[in-house]
Amino acid sequence: MPAGRRGPAAQSARRPPPLLPLLLLCVLGAPQAGSGADTAVISPQDPTLLIGSSLLATCSVHGDPPGATAEGLYWTLNGRRLPPELSRVLNASTLALALANLNGSRQQSGDNLVCHARDGSILAGSCLYVGLPPEKPVNISCWSKNMKDLTCRWTPGAHGETFLHTNYSLKYKLRWYGQDNTCEEYHTVGPHSCHIPKDLALFTPYEIWVEATNRLGSARSDVLTLDILDVVTTDPPPDVHVSRVGGLEDQLSVRWVSPPALKDFLFQAKYQIRYRVEDSVDWKVVDDVSNQTSCRLAGLKPGTVYFVQVRCNPFGIYGSKKAGIWSEWSHPTAASTPRSERSGPGGGACEPRGGEPSSGPVRRELKQFLGWLKKHAYCSNLSFRLYDQWRAWMQKSHKTRNQDEGILPSGRRGTARGPAR
């Protein structure tokens, strides 16, 4: 190298000398003219040890000029000076150290054991790696998005830290054929996860496991066997719309679209709807919504804003006997019920569209209709009692219902008229 490149003190040795001394000269106080710095070597370099084990280390000084002594040298570990009774002068140029019952390393880059000159300057160092071998990873769970990929998560072996950097590798292979493959995209859904983006076969089982390795050893999880079709999940239903049902103050209608990615296969999709009042954290869940893409929520509070979400489970896809995995909830959609004086108890099931003679919401709806009729039509004497009479009559004469449409007990046809109270 051209001498002009350097400052005043040029390093002379340029032939390739033995590697270790060259490194030390390069790193640790390369002698600059007039400074007469000492160099030293610590042994062992970068040892790996089990927690609780002991270590014997030495710091050997080479002086420039020669004749440097081990007098005045001292040790620090992670910046803290070690008690002198742990050190011993072995010979004129070597200081020894005896450490016992080592604790786990403070940082993954290793504990810094340093040999200092009398004036505190760093002469040499060694990184200690103290820890435990990894434990068997557990709780592997996997899911496939739309049968295209596979994401797996696992938990590192239980009992806390190994204190050493532990590398996890997710492996998989077809159960009855082929080589081991290694997953390559890590940390996709948390620190212990991996994503296999493609080239996965359906209708045939895979074996999946996780290998954990660190400086002290390795461990392998139990093998999980699965068929991609048994762990399918999908996107949340798109286009969730929530709207009022006419003027009904206690109902909202929810509509959605079947997730498009699986639309050709979702013969038995299940859905779940959850809804809550705007300023509450309690969700009500409507379960077991099978194969529909709409639902009517009833028993809601009038004049209230509701948030609604829907999710999908691709149940029994391609004839799989297992339930799939629920998708994420759709983005919350909000809607408000119309204002009114009445309120009712909570729902829990979708209201049927047709209006069978069930209790609660339909009766309420009917009451509202009758009330409206009284105001706007010439049916001043309509009442709920009349309706109940009609229902009772309907049940008794169900055999003749088809013949006698619209005929009331009093024998009149058409809409109700006349005194009914």
Add this chain to the structure above:
Amino acid sequence: SSAAPISPAETISQAYSLALYMQKNTSMLLQTYLQYQGSPFSDPGFSAPELQLSSLPPATAFFKTWRALDDGERLSLAQGAFLALTQHLQLVKDDQSDLNPGSPILLAQLGTARLRAQGLLGNMAAIMTALGLPMPPEEDTLGLVAFGASAFERKCRGYVVTREYGHWTDRAVRDLALLKAKYPA
């Protein structure tokens, strides 16, 4: 050369702006680096001037000597230093991916520092061209030094590199300020 002549003032001004910008982040790089190596490196106020790398030119120089340098020498020394720094920063980044694998912030900062050093090298080459000065040859500054270093040696090496990166950036600001005064816009 066939390209239209660039004014020295412009290239010097650009380089100066870049050096100033780099200067704002050099101490953060050093601090971040030290944090990840553990004590004593991460101790507040850590300083070990006795640690040096012979493959990196020293940034400090006697004032009179430095002041008396001619433009070519001044830039040539700075270029040599930043060339060495880009190579050493790559080495340190490789070392740290091994020593501190879960440290994206540190690795990103090392990568950014290296990119900026390369940028400054480019700007200085432009100044050389604008002043009609010969370009110094590019050299492999690392040679045999790199391989086989122990973990502690690598930690020390990264400290020296990030420290000297700061020192050379400070010097580059002063070098370029001198040039800026000499070739005003």
